[in-house]
Amino acid sequence: METKSNLYRKEKYYGLLFILPPVLGFIIFGLYPTLYSVYSSFTDMDGLGQMNFIGLDNYKELWSDELFHKSMFNTVFMMIGIPIGLILALLLALGLNRGIWGTTAFRVIYYIPVISSLAAISILWQWAYNGDYGLVNQFLDLFGIEGPNWLADKNTVKPAIMLMAIWKGLGYTMLLYLAAIQSVPKDYYEAADLDGANGWQAFWNITWPMVKPVTFFLVVTNIIGGSQIFTEINIMTSTGGPEFSSASVVFYIWQKAFGNLQMGYASAMSVVLGLFIFIVTLIQFRLDKSNQND
């Protein structure tokens, strides 16, 4: 017969044993690399020879590196697609919420691009954006519009990639919105109906406040995901596009670190990227809190 304190000690040991792997994983593959990344951003690490401490030189260079500015601008520019995707998805979810025929089929079809391999999708869209034979320009041709050679033109390459990203992510966003809308109690709408509210008022006063938390979640995850865009760029425009006009921050980091072996410099960029994501998350949490306190 074990005593109570003995039992507790055993429980503690097993509990610690069970949480040990993820804690170790976090320290080895998360915490340590993060600290190392910050440290190496102050060095001239090249992954081959010794690394020398060079102070803020990398950051000074970043300040005047036009390609870095360009890649930052491109990354932020392509995020214009986020609100467009959210609005489209919300409209689709509102439509699906009416319980019309084929709802399940629609959900599945809209979700297929989400589960599809991004590499395969990028290859497919690269072909679809082909100036002469691509699907996109064939479609525009039906309306008598002569489309550009999307990925080879510095003015259209970013919108083209953005459009593809919206297409790929739409099903996911729609699904989350639909779940949020369906969790709104039906009697809210019945009460609004009795009060003589029209459809728009019902949306604005009931649906929108109820989907606000999901919108918040989606904005944050989309910005975090969007600031790390890489695969599409790497496959569709393997050199970073005409005049580097589609290169994203992660693309540039990748090129510098593993192409030019300027790992210290690339680390400085990755620190800036990490800080950017951290700040965005923080701001969003603040906004969310103040919203909830209203």
Added chain:
Amino acid sequence: MRTRSKLIGDGIIFVLLAIGAIVMIAPLIWMVSTSVKDKMAVFALPPKWIPDPFIWGKYSEIWTAGPLLSGIQNSVIIAVSVTVVGTFTSSLAAFAFAKLKVPYKDVIFLILLSSLMIPYPSIMIPQFVMFSELGWTDSLKPLIIPGLFGNIVMIFFLRQYLSSVPNAIIEAAKIDGSSYFGIYGRVIFPLIKPAIAAQFILWFMGIWNDYLAPIIYLNSPEKQTLQLVIASFNAMYAIQTDYPLIMAASVIALLPMLIVFIVFQKQIIESVAISGVKG
């Protein structure tokens, strides 16, 4: 009156949704259609959606045109070993976080959760340096080892799921003299199986479709994962304008997850929807 206007409204929305659905699915149908076309028919104007004749030859040609088979093997090795072992470690940790008395477990959990804010590109360089010092580059190890320690997203959802399980069940098992591994195997695991299934599939898909980590580590063609193999197909055969071949390889890369999705669509869609509501 009211029902009639609702019917008309429903009709209009159905048509709009159907047009949307066509836009969503058309590029994928185009992909399949291109893969069974003659090399020249690809450039037909106006484009033909239904090829004439159907040429299935590309689906046998792709296996010798590049290391597609080893790509599939590598992807399977990585995804299976990570998800199987990682699910075991994650669910054990979730069990401890939700049900066992461990000092500071809530603080530890929050710290683990904060790691979600660290973007992979910010740590990929030090990780690469680490693994290259071990001599593990151009091998599958860097893509497998980190995942074996568990996945915080999965821990989060399993912990959530377990919090609704009454403590009495576990206390009863303890008094029966079950070991903690025994409680996990006989009580906890059967309980959380449905939650594990959905998280397992989502994780598997994430690894299967991953591109950035494999491109950093894998150089030799026979070491590459499926996604890298089709990307190099794309780079190699686009010059020869062999689009049917590229599209056939891409269809192969896309098909396994599509099948998994179609089979488990109900569970996947439900668990994704829940994740948003909880998040």
